[in-house]
Amino acid sequence: MSRRSYSRHIPDFRLVTYYGESARSAVHGVNPWTKAALLVIVVLFVIILMDLELLLALFALTLAFYFAGRLPMALLIGWYSLPVLFVLTLTIMFMFTEPGNPLVSFTVLDTRIALTDNGVMLFIKLLLRALIVVTFSLGVLMTTKYSHIASMASGVLPRPLANIFLLSYRFTFETSDEISDVLDAMHARNGDLVKGVSKQTRLFAGIFGLAFVHAFERAERIAKAMEARGFTGQFPTAERLPGPTYAGYGAITLAAAVLAVATYSRYFSGTIGWW
Amino acid sequence: MAHIHLEDGAFTIFWVLVWTLIAAGLLSIPLYRLGGVRIPTRKLAIAAMCVAVGFAIFQVEVPVLGGVHINLTPLMGILIGPSLGSLAVLVINMFSAAVGHGGWGMIGANTIVNLIEVLIGYYAYRFMRTSLKAGRFSSGFWTTSLALTISAVAVVGIVTASEIQDSEQTRAQTFSNMLVIAAANIVTGVVEGFVTGYIVGFIGKVRPDLLEDAEGVGREAESTTTGAATDV
Numbered sequence: 133m134s135r136r137s138y139s140r141h142i143p144d145f146r147l148v149t150y151y152g153e154s155a156r157s158a159v160h161g162v163n164p165w166t167k168a169a170l171l172v173i174v175v176l177f178v179i180i181l182m183d184l185e186l187l188l189a190l191f192a193l194t195l196a197f198y199f200a201g202r203l204p205m206a207l208l209i210g211w212y213s214l215p216v217l218f219v220l221t222l223t224i225m226f227m228f229t230e231p232g233n234p235l236v237s238f239t240v241l242d243t244r245i246a247l248t249d250n251g252v253m254l255f256i257k258l259l260l261r262a263l264i265v266v267t268f269s270l271g272v273l274m275t276t277k278y279s280h281i282a283s284m285a286s287g288v289l290p291r292p293l294a295n296i297f298l299l300s301y302r303f304t305f306e307t308s309d310e311i312s313d314v315l316d317a318m319h320a321r322n323g324d325l326v327k328g329v330s331k332q333t334r335l336f337a338g339i340f341g342l343a344f345v346h347a348f349e350r351a352e353r354i355a356k357a358m359e360a361r362g363f364t365g366q367f368p369t370a371e372r373l374p375g376p377t378y379a380g381y382g383a384i385t386l387a388a389a390v391l392a393v394a395t396y397s398r399y400f401s402g403t404i405g406w407w
Numbered sequence: 408m409a410h411i412h413l414e415d416g417a418f419t420i421f422w423v424l425v426w427t428l429i430a431a432g433l434l435s436i437p438l439y440r441l442g443g444v445r446i447p448t449r450k451l452a453i454a455a456m457c458v459a460v461g462f463a464i465f466q467v468e469v470p471v472l473g474g475v476h477i478n479l480t481p482l483m484g485i486l487i488g489p490s491l492g493s494l495a496v497l498v499i500n501m502f503s504a505a506v507g508h509g510g511w512g513m514i515g516a517n518t519i520v521n522l523i524e525v526l527i528g529y530y531a532y533r534f535m536r537t538s539l540k541a542g543r544f545s546s547g548f549w550t551t552s553l554a555l556t557i558s559a560v561a562v563v564g565i566v567t568a569s570e571i572q573d574s575e576q577t578r579a580q581t582f583s584n585m586l587v588i589a590a591a592n593i594v595t596g597v598v599e600g601f602v603t604g605y606i607v608g609f610i611g612k613v614r615p616d617l618l619e620d621a622e623g624v625g626r627e628a629e630s631t632t633t634g635a636a637t638d639v
Contacts, residue, residue, distance in 0.1 A: 143507075171511075175415050175510070175511045175512055176420070179419070179423060179512060181416075211506070211507065212507075214506070214508060215507040215508075218414065218508075221412060222588070225584040226574055229580060229584060230574060230575060230576060231575050232575075250575060253573070254571070254574055257573050258417060261415055261416030262414030265414060265415045265416075265510055265511065266414075266506075266507035269505055269506075269511070270505075270506070270507070290438050291442070292438060293438065293497065293498070295446070295451055296451065296455050296491070296494050297498050297501070299452065300462070300498055300502075302455075303456050304458075304462060304463070304502070306459070307459040307463045308459075310460075311463040311464060340479070340602065340606055341605065341606035341609035343460055344482075344606065344610065345617075347456040348453055351449075351455065351456035352449055352453070354452050355448040355452035358452070363448055365445045365446070
């Protein structure tokens, strides 16, 4: 499977879907409802857990899940760039203004700026939380067939939302290619985004405007084709998705129980985090 | 543009629930409006294509001040209207969360921010075109700049009210830290305003029918023939 994306830092939906369809590991065989429920629980865990050690343990578990799916680690590390950039962007100011013991300090324009231990810890924890969720989220996406995602979306989301979700998921591949073409063309002419945005706004607008117009014309052709095939306002689900297995229910119950203990500990007793 | 680039775990569960419930409440209005009618297939396909293009553009980071991006949400409001536009930004945020561009728990907060952009984008553009009779470029530019400035302020408000978990900073300190990001977002918003102005002008030349709803053309025509108005 060849890769085509804007850069190696952004997950390529086509590749993600390819891995989802490949059914190459035991994780691919896990019921999608089970994986979705576990994703919700993982998100709740990163919100509830405050201890660095527990967050590290959870990160190790999510990496094990991703690894068990026989998914490419090198790609994942490249895809970490986006959340790392976001966390760094936001916490950089907090790292230097967080109360705590100064680790490094310097003076800029008569103002003393210090990097504190609490500031560094804030960055590390936010980064860990981001990586935990991204790893598990991509792990779930890359081990779940499109037809199963479509079935879940149809079952959970209100119809107008489900229709937009399902149709736009299909369109995403083509529009990603189109934007990649635009960026390739820009890079081929020695352009870059900073120069492009500040000095070539009109050019950018023409490119994006054309992309929108092309997209709309394609959408109109697709709409006509859909109507010609008897589209009635609802996408039929190609595959009926069964509920979780007993083992799946067991895993969800176990994870939810641990989450309940962690929640109780954080808000009511403080038994976890004694170190 | 404005988008809360915080991942899961940055806000406490209380604030995640607060923003999610507010977003759900706001989204219930377009869902209610669209729930009882069959969305025309053409509108549905165009909205879905807007999501796909918007999501693709969303991921292109401009390496300024640690990473900002344009997302053309006000343009989406202009092109597909407030109801479908509201659902479109929710779907974009869901896709983005799936690839680590903002957390799953941030979908509510980010949807509120993007709803502001879509709604102001549509109604301000409509007002400028129909009441002020402004040109397409200036309408696109001013409405987008206004929408993105207000949404940047909303981002500051949301993060300041929620505070960052693990941080010992007061709300006042969080507010001053967020101002730098707001400034970057507002500057990008003005650039996006120019881009949107040109795009609207370009679309107005090659496919003016796509702007009919936001410019009140379709509605005027409908009201003269049927006396009824539809806004999907």
